Amino acid sequence: MKFMLIMRATDETMAAFENVDFNEVIAVMGRFNEEMINAGVMVGGEGLDPQDPGVVVDYSGETPVVSDGPYGETKELFNGFWMLEVASKEEAVEWAKRAPLQGPGSKMEIRRVTGVDEFPQDNEWVQKEKVWREQLGTA
Amino acid sequence: MSTAAETVAARRRVEALWRIESARIVGALARYTGDLALAEDVAQEALAEALVNWPREGVPRDPVAWLLTTGRRRAIDTFRRRAALDERLPQLDTGSAPERPDDTDDDVLTLMFTACHPALSREAQVALTLRVVGGLASDEIARAFLVSTATVQARITRAKKSLGAAGAGFETPQADELGARLASVLSVVYLIFTEGSSASSGGALIRFDLASEARRLARVLARLMPGENEAHGLLALLELTSARFPARTGADGEPVLLEDQDRRLWDRSTIRRGRAALRSAERIGRGLGYYGLQAAIAECHAVAGSVAETDWERIVALYEALGTLAPSPVVELNRAVAVSMARGPGEALPLVDAVADGLADSHQVAGVRGELLRRLGRTAEARAELERAVSLCGNDRERTVLTRKLAALD
Numbered sequence: 001m002k003f004m005l006i007m008r009a010t011d012e013t014m015a016a017f018e019n020v021d022f023n024e025v026i027a028v029m030g031r032f033n034e035e036m037i038n039a040g041v042m043v044g045g046e047g048l049d050p051q052d053p054g055v056v057v058d059y060s061g062e063t064p065v066v067s068d069g070p071y072g073e074t075k076e077l078f079n080g081f082w083m084l085e086v087a088s089k090e091e092a093v094e095w096a097k098r099a100p101l102q103g104p105g106s107k108m109e110i111r112r113v114t115g116v117d118e119f120p121q122d123n124e125w126v127q128k129e130k131v132w133r134e135q136l137g138t139a
Numbered sequence: 140m141s142t143a144a145e146t147v148a149a150r151r152r153v154e155a156l157w158r159i160e161s162a163r164i165v166g167a168l169a170r171y172t173g174d175l176a177l178a179e180d181v182a183q184e185a186l187a188e189a190l191v192n193w194p195r196e197g198v199p200r201d202p203v204a205w206l207l208t209t210g211r212r213r214a215i216d217t218f219r220r221r222a223a224l225d226e227r228l229p230q231l232d233t234g235s236a237p238e239r240p241d242d243t244d245d246d247v248l249t250l251m252f253t254a255c256h257p258a259l260s261r262e263a264q265v266a267l268t269l270r271v272v273g274g275l276a277s278d279e280i281a282r283a284f285l286v287s288t289a290t291v292q293a294r295i296t297r298a299k300k301s302l303g304a305a306g307a308g309f310e311t312p313q314a315d316e317l318g319a320r321l322a323s324v325l326s327v328v329y330l331i332f333t334e335g336s337s338a339s340s341g342g343a344l345i346r347f348d349l350a351s352e353a354r355r356l357a358r359v360l361a362r363l364m365p366g367e368n369e370a371h372g373l374l375a376l377l378e379l380t381s382a383r384f385p386a387r388t389g390a391d392g393e394p395v396l397l398e399d400q401d402r403r404l405w406d407r408s409t410i411r412r413g414r415a416a417l418r419s420a421e422r423i424g425r426g427l428g429y430y431g432l433q434a435a436i437a438e439c440h441a442v443a444g445s446v447a448e449t450d451w452e453r454i455v456a457l458y459e460a461l462g463t464l465a466p467s468p469v470v471e472l473n474r475a476v477a478v479s480m481a482r483g484p485g486e487a488l489p490l491v492d493a494v495a496d497g498l499a500d501s502h503q504v505a506g507v508r509g510e511l512l513r514r515l516g517r518t519a520e521a522r523a524e525l526e527r528a529v530s531l532c533g534n535d536r537e538r539t540v541l542t543r544k545l546a547a548l549d
Contacts, residue, residue: 001348038244039159040358043412083408085351090155115385115406 002043002113003092007079010105014050017103028100036084036095044083053077076105083113149194153202154276157186160203161274166246168210169309172218175253176299178309179271181213182206247272248363249311251356255324258305263298264327265334270295272359273352283349284334321364325373325430328356332377336384350384353377361416371420372431378413379437382406394536398446410441432461451481468497476507484511502532506541513548522548 017025036042048054053069069077086092089112096108161182169178185206199205254267269275269283277295281288312320335349357374364370386404389395417438420431427435436457443449458474471494479487488511491504498504509524525545532538 001351038359038362040355040362044408085355087158087348087351088151088155090151091158094152094155094159 001086001088001092002115003084003086003089004111004113005082005084005092005096005099006109006111007081007099007101008076008105008107008109009050009079010076013103013105032098032100033082035098036082041084041086041091041095042082043085045081047080048078050079146194149198150190152198153186153189153193156198156202158274160206161186162247162250162272164203164206164210165271166250167207168214169250169253170246171211172214173309174303175250175271175307175309176302177214177217178210179295179299181210181217184213185209244363245311247359249309251324251360251363252312252320253302253307253309255320255327256302256305256307257320257323258301258307259298261327261330263294263301264323265330266291266294267298268327268356269331269352272356275352321367321369324360325369328353328360329373329377329430331356332380336380350377350381354381361419365419366423368420368423368425369428369430371416371423372428372434375413375416375420375434376430376437378409378416379434379441382409382413382441392536393539396540397440402444405441413441414438427460429461429465432457432464436461446480449480451477455481468494468501469503472498472503472507479511479514484514487511488515500531502528502537502541505531506544510544513544518548 033042033045055069056067058065058067082095084092084095086095089110092110096110099108101108164185165175165178165182168182169175172178172181188209189202189206193199193202251268251272254271255264259267266280269280270277275283277291278288281291284291331349332353335351335353354374354377357370357377360367361370361374382405383397383400385406386400386402387395413434417431417434420427420434436454439450439454439457454477455474458470458477462470462474472491475487475490475494478490488508491508491511495504495508505524505528509521509528512518512521512524522545525541525548529538529541529545532541
């Protein structure tokens with residue numbers, strides 16, 4: 001089973017981190033990552049630039065509306081994610097608990113990643129494949 | 140004091156923790172006692188105690204330390220009992236007991252080598268590896284291999300006795316035997332993977348995901364032995380093979396041949412990881428080994444948009460290298476198939492005939508011959524071969540594929 005651990009923070013979380021030595025942050029994150037890599041469960045992950053809040057595209061209206069990042073709107077932003085391959089949700093939760101995160105508003109969201117083979121069997125792709133195999137004389 | 144739901148939640152948490160920590164805990168206890176069998180026994184006792192206590196009293200603040208301390212205490216008890224029976228036995232130095240698993244990388248690697256000790260049968264190595272390195276319970280292993288829990292327990296008990304009889308202790312192999320011992324570990328991980336990847340899709344829901352566990356073990360090995368090209372080669376092979384899983388069965392669960400698979404269903408991120416592992420194997424500069432070459436073949440398929448766009452000449456060359464390294468009729472047969480794709484069925488047919496002796500009663504030879512004859516337009520001979528393949532095939536699903544090919548001749 002694959003799970004995504006999504007790191008979430010608020011302006012408050014970020015402010016609390018301002019006085020922390022960045023090298024120290026990298027070191028503790030590095031140790032956490034290394035532990036998961038050594039255990040063979042980490043299959044991916046990225047950090048998102050905390051300095052640049054990015055942009056948000058809002059599809060509520062007829063045409064997409066572009067605005068500056070999540071600041072001032074949601075008060076919460078994704079900081080990064082890990083992809084873990086583990087045997088159960090509980091295992092993903094145990095790894096999440098070990099993340100070196102703390103402070104007001106600091107959160108981790110744990111979501112199961114779906115596989116393409118889980119798509120409903122009447123999915124367009126699966127249908128196409130059936131036709132294809134009939135044409136090839138293997139179905 | 141706690142609801143049934145809370146008890147279940149606490150139990151699942153213990154199991155999850157055990158999955159993460161068991162190798163380090165058993166490894167540390169085996170290092171401490173110098174005896175993997177004893178370490179496994181006392182670790183299981185500690186786990187059993189946790190499963191009773193934690194749902195009732197809550198999970199301790201440092202669960203790993205708790206499990207290790209409990210296991211260590213049980214080990215000391217055992218040593219004292221043994222020493223009382225036989226005073227020649229040395230006392231365990233209780234002062235040097237570890238509070239936390241330290242030197243864990245070495246311990247986990249030694250654990251893998253010991254679980255795959257040459258004194259054990261292959262199936263005992265597999266069961267013991269899943270138990271002590273994977274942290275699986277006997278019933279999980281039993282479900283995965285479709286055998287009874289009692290059978291698994293007997294295998295593990297026998298394995299532990301054999302380790303004792305062989306005086307295996309708890310040590311990493313000497314340099315002169317490292318190659319053979321590593322081959323054994325890689326082979327066990329590969330077996331766990333093939334067992335998992337042959338699982339039927341219907342049964343997969345209740346069977347433990349062995350293929351995923353094998354990938355995890357291969358990642359651990361590649362990390363612990365970064366200088367061994369075959370550790371990376373095995374990981375690459377497992378990732379690249381796994382990437383095709385979503386496309387390998389059709390809607391009814393029947394197998395879909397590589398040439399018919401919808402390549403859009405292949406898992407791109409898994410392919411990327413597999414290719415990265417293959418590059419790591421190549422970077423070591425000792426060429427590719429048994430697993431690395433197979434991974435390189437899998438990579439040829441993974442990067443091709445279709446059967447027609449596949450670099451079949453490269454696959455032929457890789458099978459030639461594989462045949463030189465590990466000669467086998469199955470490799471020769473696969474080489475023949477690759478030759479047929481690269482240069483046409485006419486050139487491949489004599490190659491198939493050459494391996495027919497080594498695989499006389501194989502449905503695979505008959506199946507490939509039938510396919511080549513069909514492509515050569517020799518329909519009557521093709522029919523005879525495919526009929527022979529059907530009659531020789533022991534696997535229902537593969538037989539279905541052959542029967543369809545046969546029906547398509549008309």
